Amino acid sequence: MSILQLQNITKIYNQGKSNALTALNEIDLDIKKGEFLAIVGESGSGKSTLLHILGGLDTPTSGEVIYNDKKIKYTNINRLASYRNSEVGFVLQDFGLLLRETVIENVCVPLLFSNCSFTKMKQKALNVLKLVGIDDLAKRKTAQLSGGQKQRVAIARALVNDPDIILADEPTGALDSKTSSEIISLLESLNNLGKTVVIVTHDLSIAKRCNRVIKIVDGEIL
Ligand SMILES: Nc1ncnc2c1ncn2[C@@H]1O[C@H](COP(=O)(O)OP(=O)(O)O)[C@@H](O)[C@H]1O
Ligand SMILES: [Mg+2]
Structure with a gap:
């Protein structure tokens, strides 16, 4: 069963200008529910x-994105925001964390847009920090963490709204091989x-561990 499909997706940056660049050209992709794709x-x-x-996070120039058999409509701003915030959890390339804030504050960020009480937010954040194995670091300033710990915070933040899909952009790009392997094991356990x-x-050693x-x-x- 498909969870996310791309149909004939083209993305042209700076379309119509002299510096126009085709970044994606007529892409078709069918992602199955429960898949671990590299x-x-x-x-x-x-x-x-x-x-x-x-x-x-970005709109195609042409083509369709289909989530659970429904086309994403880019004109429906509220629906798009809720897709981005609740259905999908994004782990960014450079972690994208607020380094001066604590671990738990970072994990709470996606909940600030919901009507969750402060107590409930903290509870949800602690639950996902436990899931990624760093609940003991909840009150630490994020700047003080190691690369692997920061990546776990980023993954916890991506999980806090209980999304169906985790999208991670080079989640191990800045990590040594042992820490990379641990982060991939964590993603595997979430996949399970x-x-x-x-x-x-x-x-490629990471790609080999995917379906x-x-x-x-x-x-x-x-
Ligand atoms: N915001 C942007 N404006 C213009 N060109 C962009 C933008 N983002 C990416 N590109 C260009 O699109 C192409 C694909 O980029 P990207 O998707 O970041 O590739 P990758 O992640 O594989 O390195 C590159 O040529 C890049 O320079
Ligand atoms: Mg990139």
Whole structure:
């Protein structure tokens, strides 16, 4: 059963200008519920653009994104925001954390847009911190953490709204091989809990641990 489909997706940056650039060219992709998918490809091939379109962070120039058999309508701002915030959990390339805030405050950020009470927010944040194995660090300033710990915070933050899909852009790009392997084990365990996981990676040893690997070359799936 499909959870997320791309139909004939093209993304052109700066369309109509002299610096127009086709980042994705007529991409079709069908992601099954519960899949653990790796997207590989050289730098500049369009991996991040693809992930951003999957997560509703960017709009395609043409084509359709279909989530649970429903087309995403980019004109429905509220629905799009709720897709981005609740259905999908995004783990960003550079962690995207607020370094001066505590771990638990970072994990609470996606909940600030819900009508969750402060007590409930803290409870939810602690639950996901426990799930990623760093609940003991909840009150630490994020700047004081190691790279692997920061990546766990980013994953906890992506999980706090209990999304169906985790999208991770080079989640191990800044980590040593042992820590990378631990982060992938964590993503595997989330996949075993039923989450659909899509990761962009340069690392073939990581890609091998996924159910399926797709390769992007110049904006097209090989
Ligand atoms: N906001 C943007 N404006 C213009 N060009 C962009 C933008 N983002 C990415 N690009 C270009 O689109 C292509 C694909 O980029 P990206 O998706 O980031 O690739 P990857 O993640 O595989 O390195 C690259 O040529 C990049 O320079
Ligand atoms: Mg990228």
